[in-house]
Amino acid sequence: MLEFETPSHVIAHISDTHLLGGERKLFSTVDVGANLTRVLDRLRAGDQKIDALVFTGDLTDIAEADAYRWLRSQVEPAAAEMGAELIWVMGNHDERTEYSRELFDVESDGVQDRVYTVGGLRIISLDTSVPGYHHGEIAEEQRLWLANELATPAPHGTVLAMHHPPLVAHSPLVRLIELQEMSLLETLVRGSDVRIILAGHLHYSSFGNFAGVPVSVASATCYTVDAGADKSLLLSAVNGAQSLQLVHLYGDSVVTSVVPAETYENISGYPATLRAMVDTMSFAELREMISNKKSDFNSAEREQSADL
Numbered sequence: 001m002l003e004f005e006t007p008s009h010v011i012a013h014i015s016d017t018h019l020l021g022g023e024r025k026l027f028s029t030v031d032v033g034a035n036l037t038r039v040l041d042r043l044r045a046g047d048q049k050i051d052a053l054v055f056t057g058d059l060t061d062i063a064e065a066d067a068y069r070w071l072r073s074q075v076e077p078a079a080a081e082m083g084a085e086l087i088w089v090m091g092n093h094d095e096r097t098e099y100s101r102e103l104f105d106v107e108s109d110g111v112q113d114r115v116y117t118v119g120g121l122r123i124i125s126l127d128t129s130v131p132g133y134h135h136g137e138i139a140e141e142q143r144l145w146l147a148n149e150l151a152t153p154a155p156h157g158t159v160l161a162m163h164h165p166p167l168v169a170h171s172p173l174v175r176l177i178e179l180q181e182m183s184l185l186e187t188l189v190r191g192s193d194v195r196i197i198l199a200g201h202l203h204y205s206s207f208g209n210f211a212g213v214p215v216s217v218a219s220a221t222c223y224t225v226d227a228g229a230d231k232s233l234l235l236s237a238v239n240g241a242q243s244l245q246l247v248h249l250y251g252d253s254v255v256t257s258v259v260p261a262e263t264y265e266n267i268s269g270y271p272a273t274l275r276a277m278v279d280t281m282s283f284a285e286l287r288e289m290i291s292n293k294k295s296d297f298n299s300a301e302r303e304q305s306a307d308l
Contacts, residue, residue, distance in 0.1 A: 005251070007248040007249055008119070008120075008250065008251065009051045009118065009119060009248075010048055010050055010051050010246060010248055011050070011052045011123075011159065011198070011247040012043055012050050012052070012053050012054070012084070012244060012245075012247075013054050013198050013216065013244060013245040013246070013247055014039060014055050014056075014218060014221060014245075015055065015056040015058070015200030015201075015217075015220060015221070016056075016200045016203055016218075016219075016220030016221065016222055017035075017036050017058070017059055017060075017220075017221050018058055018059075018061040018222035018223075019032050019036070019060045019061065019067040019068075019070060020032065020060070020061050020064065020067055021065070021066040021067045022066065026061060026222055027223075032061075032221070032222045033070065035221045035222060035242055036071070036074060036221055037074065038261045038263075039242075040078045042244075042261065042263070043244075044078065044081065044082070049082075049083070050083075050084040051085065051118050051119060051121075052084055052087055052118050053078070053079050053086050053087065054087045054089070054123065054159075054161050055075070055088050056161055056162065056163055057091025057094060057129075057162075057163030057200050057201065058091030058092065058093040058094065058201070059071055059088065059093075059103075060094060060098075061222075062093065063093065063094055063095035063098045063099070064098075065098055065102055068098060068103055069102055085118045087123055087125055087161060088104075089125045089200075090112045090125075090127040090128070091163040092129050092130070092134045092135070092163065092164070092177070093134075094129065095131075096108065096111075096112055096127075096129070096131065097109045099112060111127045112127040113126055113127050113145060115149060119156070120154060121156040121157065121159065121249065122149075122154035122158040122193075123159045123161060124149060124161065125161050126138070126142070126146065126160060126161065128162045128163050128179060133177075134177040135176065135177040135179075135180055136162075136163065136164030136178065136179040136180065137179070137181070138184060143188060147188050150188060150189075150193065153192075156249070157249075158192070158193050158194045158195060159194070159196055159197075159247075160189070160194050160196075160197045160198070160213075161197075161198045162179075162197065162198075162199050163199060163201050164178060164179035164201050165178075165200075166179055166182045166185055166186070166197065166199075167199075167210065167215055167217065170206075170227055171225075171234075173234055174202065174235075178201075185211070186210065186211040189211040189212075190211035190212055190213075191212075194213050195213070195214075195249065196214050196215070196249075197210060197213055197214070197215045197216070198218070198245075198247065200218055202217050202225065203219060203220040203222075203224050203225040203237070204217075204219050204220075204224055204225045204226075204241075205219040205243060205245070205258050214256075216245060216256040218244060218245045219242065219243045219244075221242045221261060222242070223239050224237070224240065224241045224242060225237055226238050241260070242260070242261040243258050243261055244258075244259050244261065245257060245258055245259065246259055
């Protein structure tokens with residue numbers, strides 16, 4: 001039987017749903033509710049065991065109570081069906097009172113920091129929002145709290161989930177609303193057991209490194225920012241290219257993958273029935289079949305793709 005290293009944890013990372021109350025469309029055009037439904041359906045249809053669903057902020061567009069309620073009514077059953085821990089994160093479009101009341105049944109206008117443990121993996125939801133503003137900050141009391149949490153390593157390490165990524169944005173306009181004083185967070189993360197930082201806010205997929213730790217920014221499920229827009233535009237928001245990310249944590253590595261919200265025509269692939277055959281083959285046999293360009297398997301595929 002073929003054996004590969006399997007991930008200890010798989011996280012579905014979703015961001016910037018920007019839902020409106022009454023299931024209204026964003027900009028009267030973008031069906032943000034339908035976009036979220038598509039993403040959840042893709043996760044349900046997959047064959048991977050999802051350990052946690054992490055939503056990194058801007059859950060609603062203007063913090064309407066019924067938007068939070070609709071979000072909760074859709075995501076909680078999906079998480080339960082997948083057997084996944086559900087983790088919310090505050091964003092700059094969210095408001096602490098409504099966020100706390102509608103998602104946690106707690107009346108609070110305070111900082112919304114929380115800690116979750118998922119099979120030995122610690123996931124910290126860090127509130128980087130600033131009431132009344134769109135830029136991000138981490139207050140001194142939060143830094144003290146975070147330092148105390150990270151002082152004791154978790155068995156499988158820590159995932160830090162926050163809305164504002166600790167990365168420099170490509171757009172000077174977006175830099176006005178990015179995370180302020182990133183160096184204050186750097187001193188806490190460097191040398192800790194934080195394995196990856198998950199964030200949103202940018203509305204496009206982005207990857208970087210902060211304090212020696214990988215940073216993965218999930219694109220939005222509402223609308224996205226076209227990082228390759230024409231120079232005549234200072235910033236371009238488009239109704240397309242929405243996606244989520246899958247985060248696979250292995251013993252000593254972390255791998256992120258972008259999954260489009262949209263499904264496309266299947267032009268090639270391998271049926272799920274091949275799994276049974278794979279389980280009966282050794283690594284050497286399977287590699288010979290898949291890697292050897294002249295194997296019967298690859299010869300048949302080459303003829304099909306080139307229509308020989």
